[in-house]
Amino acid sequence: MTEAGEHMPEREALAAEYVLGTLPLAERLAAEALIDSDAAFAALVEAWRDRLGPLNAAYVEVAPPPGLLDRIEARLFPQAPRKRRFLTFRGALGGLAVAALAAIVVSVTLMRPAPITATLTGAGQPLMMAASYDTRAHELTVRRTEGPAAEAGKDYELWIIPAGQAPISIGVVRDAALSIPLQELPEGATLAITLETLGGSPTGAPQGPLLVAAVIGDS
């Protein structure tokens, strides 16, 4: 597996180039997917992070603008308004395909301390996802229960959209259930799945079409 003259196995080279940052987007996303699915590759990446990490000392500190922490906190810890849930829900989705929302079926039960559960569905969508939030372990689990896997080169990306806020990426949902630590799942928040490029939207904001969604709330 050694490329002529490189003296570096192809996988090791990919790990090194990923950490170095030189790869084009498609290869970067493929490497990121590999980190999640292949522990040996993840270890190679980690070893390269350790090797190149001392270069971090050369990054110069620059004070961010004073309001940035407020913006981050407003996004992470919104005050979810109870009564105006559907108004804020529409506002929250902003750039996503709002037309699809009218037909969204919401099925939510909220009992403490039982887990919060929701079914993510969409108009004319064969795809369905089941979400369950363990309020004690602070863990959100989402799995595909109906419909096909994402087409080759694509991923289903899960977003949480606190009422009135921009979507926050949670991760991509593949064949296995996605389980992820989440500090809270506020009432009025929306869980949504969009179709994104492999590894998820590189910008941190949804770019692909909205497929299925559900609003968290007491039914």
Add this chain to the structure above:
Amino acid sequence: MMPDDPIAGLIVATAGADRNEFRNLYRATSAKLFGVCLRILKDRSEAEDAVQEVFTRVWLNARRYDAARARGMTWLIAIARNHAIDRLRARPAAREGDDSAIAEIADRAPGPEAQVVARGEARRIADCFEGLEPARAEAIRGAYLGGLSYEELSRRHDVPMNTMRSWLRRGLMKLKECLEA
């Protein structure tokens, strides 16, 4: 590990959903992470968005942090670099290189940076960089710190992309050998 790594302690406290400790973590690390995003993105407003996204990911993923495997700041910078480089690579092709003149000056100036790198635990890698051909060392440093792509590096060094790629691979291999010697 945590007694001599207060940042790691703040990340672990953040994982426990402690908003005050999250604020302390932001205060202790946001200038460094903003510096990382700014260096890579070279656009203040986009760097602000990137830092916002980085701290959002830190809040949501703090439980994945393992203090036994990485120092706190190293873990945070990896998240910031990944996100900033993903953003950079996702930009439309036309925007790439529109600021290359400024970037070139910033990435080629060896002075203060080389001195900073020569400090503490960074000394070893600085010594190993010394063993590389200067142009290759500069390409590796520019790629890592500034997020330069193969296209940009090959343009700057005026060599074909494949040549640049094997330069970097050989340079990285040599670095690895040197660091493990």
